Amino acid sequence: MDKGSIINTTVDFVKKELEGVESGHDWWHIYRVWKNAQLILVDEKADALVVELAALLHDIADAKFHNGDEEIGPAKAEEFMKSLQINASVIDHVTNIIRHISFKSGNQRHIFSSKELDIVQDADRLDAIGAIGVARAFNYGGFKNRAIYDPEIKPNLEMTKEEYKKSEAPTINHFYEKLLLLKDRMNTDAGRKLAEKRHEYLEQFLNQFFNEWNGRL
Template identity: 70%
Template sequence: MNKELIIGQTVKYVKQTLAEAEGGHDWWHIHRVWKTAQLIAASEKADELVVALGALLHDIADSKFHNGDETIGPRKAREWLQSINVEEAVIQHVENIITHISFKGGNHQQPFRSVELDIVQDADRLDAIGAIGIARAFNYGGFKNRALYDPAIPANLKMSKDEYKNSKAPTINHFYEKLLLLKDRMNTETGRKLAQQRHEFMEHYLKQFYAEWDSNFIV
């Protein structure tokens, strides 16, 4: 296999496929995850092609935008990779990454593991926290017409997978139900180091948010 050609063709395919995607799940999200995965992989013993393809294709058909169908993403990735004659073992590994990468609520157990999944999952989770993570959360909340915050609706940390998928809670709740949990769920040492500063930024942001919400700040 010509790895550079496969990756180059896949980049072009993903750009075309996600040209009209929601801003938090568009090509630039994919690009950031891909580059961060490469950074993490430099400190791990991993299959670079699987990492690249897993990162590039991980959101090729996110279930959130396909009526909750979690099979369409792995299926589209397989169809694409078969069309460019990628080896079956690589295709299966990429399918497993796409199937198991997503955060599915606080109580979900992940049945498949590999170092390549660990790397891509860390890269994806890093893009969900920090300054960009905050921007993505509110962008998606606006896309779904969700409230910014409602003090009467507390965060729910005991949701099942289905409850998490179907939640319509305000965007601020998402910080407690997912974003603030990710720092301690990083798989790699590099992921943990990168997550720490982004986590602290979110904590500072929330303090500022509540201060402004309650008009409890000095002019």
């Protein structure tokens, strides 16, 4: 199978697998991460097939919805790629990327690094900032019935991951606790450049938000 047919078949597979999934990680999240990855690939040297396959397959089975079993995603992706008779070293690399992205950071048992992983991780993070990042954050907050903002509840940068997950904080706090920090966590130069643009947009949004909140515009 040539690269184009592999990618087309993968797109169809992922769309089908993600039918009915919550909107934070639906097909359109995958689509945007894939497009972000292609944009980064214009400026970064890497194996494009590995990057595109990993971008398309990276959220195929979110562990959060499978009782925390973090091997389901990589295993599903591996089985699918085997059915297409993709080169074993490509399959290995892609499953490693998916595994690494889904494992909680700090898990020392699965250290793996590659340029291709760096690119997919950047592409995924880019989908959490800029205009799309704003939309996703308020969509998440609405789903959880959170306030959009509460001047009496300040952002808390000291929370552990567990505390953070349990926190009922307003959505604006998420910008300070996570979204505004992402631009400094980018792996590639191309990813960083894109993140800086999207970061600027987040700052403009917050400026406007607080001006309106205070009746200044």
